[in-house]
Amino acid sequence: MDLSNKVAIVTGSGQGLGLAYARELARRGASVIVNDIRRETADAAVASITEAGGSAHAVVGAVGSTETAQALVDGAVERFGRLDVLVTNAGILRDRVLWKMTDDDFDEVINVHMRGTFTCVRAAAVRMREQGEGGRIICVGSPAGQRGNFGQTNYAGAKAGILGMVRTWAMELGRADITVNAVVPVAATSMTETVPFLKPYVEAMDNGDPLPPFARRELGFGGPEDAAGAVAFLAGDAAAGVTGQAVGVGGDRLALWSHPDMTVKAYHDGGWDAGTIADEWPSTFADHLESVGEELPEEATAR
Template sequence: MLTGKVALITGSTRGIGKSIALQMAKEGALVAVNGTNANSVQIVVDEIHSIGGHAMGICESVATIAGAEYIVSKTLTHFGKIDILINNAGITRDQLLVNMSDQAWQEVLDVHLTGTFACTRAVVQHMKTRDEGGCLINMTSTAGLMGTVGQVNYSAVKAGILGLTWTLAEELKRFSIRVNAIAPAALTDMTQPVIERIQAKCEAESKPFPDFWKVGSPEDVAKVVVLIADDSSTVSGQVFSVNGSKIGKWEKPSHAELTLEELKDIVCREN
């Protein structure tokens, strides 16, 4: 499906990012593997080579503008082009708002939102010059769509990525650059601590474990990413959720006009 395409995948040394890198390589893409640990980057590159794929590694953080631009530049130097960008790099620093440090807020903001912005800007500048279109896929979360207690920083940046996705889909459609987002639910190194805490709390309180947290695998997400990235796809400006075999499509928030009396009724009813 992706033969000859060059795919840059940030945060692709483990979890969902690694699964996407391997799946895209299997489909014929030339893959730029990115992470912040040189050994982990090389392990994924070697694994792709072992299955007959083509890959190169870039050890650098997306958390700064300079770092993100370096990642894009190294990919272009090695492969000569970028057809697909997957903004996957992410971290969590979970705390309740009143306990959250400035550092915990800023680190999550830098990796998720600044990283997505900076990588996207650099790649789009290249794609516009080539004038052959392209595909951008951003990783959001149900935390950004619905909110999650204890993740005010993570929820905020993932909601920001939704706005970025919808805006860029409109800005870039005249250049045939498609922009979509995926809200994945999968058991990874990043999500496992959260899920384990919820499991322990449910057991302590003798409550059933919520179906919402019964998640699929990174490979399930990778299959959807490859499908959206394929040239035959024309979808843009959409947000899809993936949890195992369950795939959903989120709509933009709807707007309903109210009279003052209707507003009073809602406020009173909610209270």
């Protein structure tokens, strides 16, 4: 999986999952633009990559605005001469239940996750199309965006929206040989350390203890480095035919998420009014309702 002569941007890569992605891409030979809102964090990430023999450069800024997106692309081109890979990883949390969530809680998360993904992908797509040599765009989703999560109206909504954009961009950029995919990671980061059923596993990792097979396999939970291989794969030539997909990764588990689809259908001549729906619902639809939230193994819920 050789990424030599490739140039990548990884947003939110000063620490956590983003840093793991940046390090893995650099280890595979790519030159990497590291991004963080804090100069010292970005510089430390760059130093960790260069000290390991990789090539990296920092562009500091909060994603969301068109200006930051363009600065990232310009930084890649000015420093390394081109752009081949974009990973939109930057994110924040403002968790609150619906009736306590403020406008600012909602807007800040949507701005970073959803608008930040849009502006960065738009700027990268313009550059990649100008180069005329294809490209790889990898957006970061979440299980919360796939199934919902208590207290995360803003985050789940943004992550679900990102998947909708990924599928659309895969269609729009296909003729330019630019693939667009999402990774849906599950890993020990600042965004998962407060999840109750994951807490004992996060503590184990903090103590340097190995995770049990249940955590790594059934929960698909591990460290940030466990998710980095999927990003490197999607950035490389081996994934040239993969686009519009949501790839779940974490611990020892690799998965492919399905797209939303109709699961049950019925037909009624002349259309459906409330009464005919009420008549049909118990026999055709009632036994096929979808669940909400993560469907966790019994051992996890017992915690």
